[in-house]
Amino acid sequence: MGTLTATSPQLCRWHDFSTTAELEQSAAHAILQAAEAAVRLRGAFHIVLAGGTTPRRIYAALRKADADWNAWHVYFSDERCLPAYHLERNSRMAMETWLNQVPIPPGQIHPIQAELGAGIAASAYAKTLKNIPLFDLVLLGLGEDGHTASLFPGHDLGSATDSPAVLAVGNAPKFPPQRVSLGAHRLSAARKVFFIVSGASKKKAIQNWLHGIPIPAAAIRPQDGIDVYLETTLFETDH
Structure with a gap:
């Protein structure tokens, strides 16, 4: 594994792995370490989950972990406006792959009710998050176009300090x-x-990110920076 620094003003720690399995194992271990530290220091662990296909095997690994599940509070970075149990819902994937198989209290799992429509669901979820000033851990993926969560190029990213916490996204370039x-x-x-x-399809997005091109993922700027876990082949650029 290597760790490098990008030229972007965003503070990034890049961790590259020779195989997808090594990446997933390291990410799962880092998630559990973050949870253990949060529970030890603050008595609870507030985590935001990524959707899509990339984290699926990580979630499958987590269901086998010996964790203090009673202290976990689970949120979602985004959701598709589809029926609640639609196959392409992020919440359904996480529930079936992991959350239904560990004893996190149901009231501590907070899906986005996107089946109600984007505007209503965004407003309701903002209220859910109102008393959580800081998440302990946010998990995110990266799309081929550089998007993360449902923050797409050319759309409002909600980057301003006075932006709504939760955005109703319309006319996304991907279904729905x-x-x-x-x-x-x-x-x-x-x-x-x-x-x-x-995934090889992410290589161009990684190249753009490394070169400081303002893709949506570069708008995520926590005070302590971010950690990017990726395959070595995605780091084999001309940077």
Whole structure:
């Protein structure tokens, strides 16, 4: 594994792994370490989950962990405006892969009710987050176009300090067009942020990120910086 620094003004710690399995194992271990530290220091662990396909195997690994699940509080970075149990809902993937199989109290798992429509769901989720000034850990992925959560190029990223915590996204370039997403400023209100990136299709986005091109992922700027876990082949650029 290597650790390098990008030229972007965003503070990034880049961790590259020779195989996807090594990446996933290291990320799962880092998540559990963050949880243990948060519970020890503050008695609770507030984590925001990424959707999509990349974190699925990490979630599967976490369900086998010996963790203090009663102290976990789970939120979501974004959600698709689809019926509650639709196959492409982020919450369904996380529940089936992991959350339904560990004893986190149900009242401490907070899906986004995107089936109600983007505007209503965004407003309701902002109220859910109101009393959580800092997340302990935010997990995020990276799209081929550099998007993260449902923050897409050319759209409002919610980066300003007075931006809404949760955005109603319309006309997204990926299906479905209506989504709900935490804004960049709210996602940055975290003690730790991990990006989990795999797949050859992400290489151009990584090149742009390393070269300081302002992709949406570069708008996530927590005070302590971010950690990016990715495959070595994605780091084989001309940077």
